[in-house]
Amino acid sequence: MKKIVLLRHGESAWNKENRFTGWTDVDLTEKGVAEAEKAGETLKEYGFNFDKAYTSYLKRAVKTLNCVLDKMNLDWIPVEKNWRLNEKHYGDLQGLNKAETAGKYGEEQVLIWRRSYDIAPNPLSEKDLRNPHFDYRYHEVPDAELPRTESLKDTIERIMPYWESDIFPSLKTAHTLLVVAHGNSLRGIIKHLKNISDEDIVKLNLPTAVPYVFEFDENLNVSNDYFLGNPEEIKKLMEAVANQGKKK
Template sequence: MYKLVLMRHGESQWNLENRFTGWTDVDLTETGRQQAKQAGDLLKENGFEFDLAFASVLKRAIRTLWIALDSMDAMHTPIGLSWRLNERHYGALQGLNKAETAQKYGEDQVLIWRRAYAIAPDPVAEDDPRNPRFDARYARVPADELPRTECLQDTVARVVPFWDESIAPAIRSGRRVLVTAHGNSLRALIKHLDGISDEDIVHLNIPTGQPLVYELDENLRPIRHYYLGDQEAIAAQMQAVANQGKAQ
């Protein structure tokens, strides 16, 4: 049996401000840093060790990983970064407040933009500074793979190849792997791992800074999964994520 740990980054500045973030490279808040430290402490207390870690190329995920590894006294752990683990690109919504957007367009519309599997928000314009083509870190990504908006289906389409080509082979070779990423890039990966339907994935919300352990069989099929931390607090955090799209 293999174990894989998935973790959404700690609270970011735009999580705190309740703004659609996507590929915007915002940093952690002080709370987010504490969550990352607590996650590392929890992993250490529960005897977890890692041979390899992966993160997106966004600093909220990278810093969460650094802080967690530091608190585990495991900063020697090799890290692989990939744009394929980035948050879903939120298109023209990036930067807008989620509750204000719900007041303007209605909660149902915001729920569609946040959770519909195959409906993407409007894209940012070709010359919009939020277009990733202006960001040097994506210079080597083929232009036709760089999104200007995404729905979860699009995110699945670029996360799964990274699972197949990088994460799964590492696990099969016996390495113990930690993946630090984002609400929606992890929803994409979990949908793939657990075979969750397009309808049911709508209801999955992932809390910030909580290690999620997957036990996998020899074919990397999930046997079971569980969050390591306080179950009541995690349930409350998941509900809070769901509520972020309410008009208030």
């Protein structure tokens, strides 16, 4: 049976500080590295063996992938990085503390910015040095395609060309693929795979470094999906992610 495992990176420095991160290239914390290693061990225990892995251009995802492959003795497999798997761009919220932002603008508004389907935060200004336009790693991406902010809808629209042209077609020859990315870029992929409505996607919160397995039938339709781990613990982790947008 063909499988794709989706994995959000381990805890990052700005997850720990509860700050909007988006395209900011922050590193993993020690806890984040430990979470990534645990994900690798879990995948190994369950007998997973990946043919190929995909990740974003952001180091919290790249390093999580490296930790997982190291624990699985799969350092040798082909890995493809693509900017299209980056996190949702959080516009001018990037760097702000989520609880403080909820205190200032209200929890409802923060929920809209974090989880709504088609509403994006205010964009970064053209001159803002955090604008991806100034970052060499994106120099081959046409400027018109580089975001200054994104809704989930925008994020899905930039991921899908890569999903449809590279990741999904490689399932025809590969058995099992690993995609290590981010809370919202993965919500976008999950929305697509499970056909989740624009309303229901608001409720999905992904915990860091918990493998999420998708199984496909012979026609490459999704036949089953499940997280690896204790369901009660995973539920608590999901609630904790949701609560990051609450006032202190």
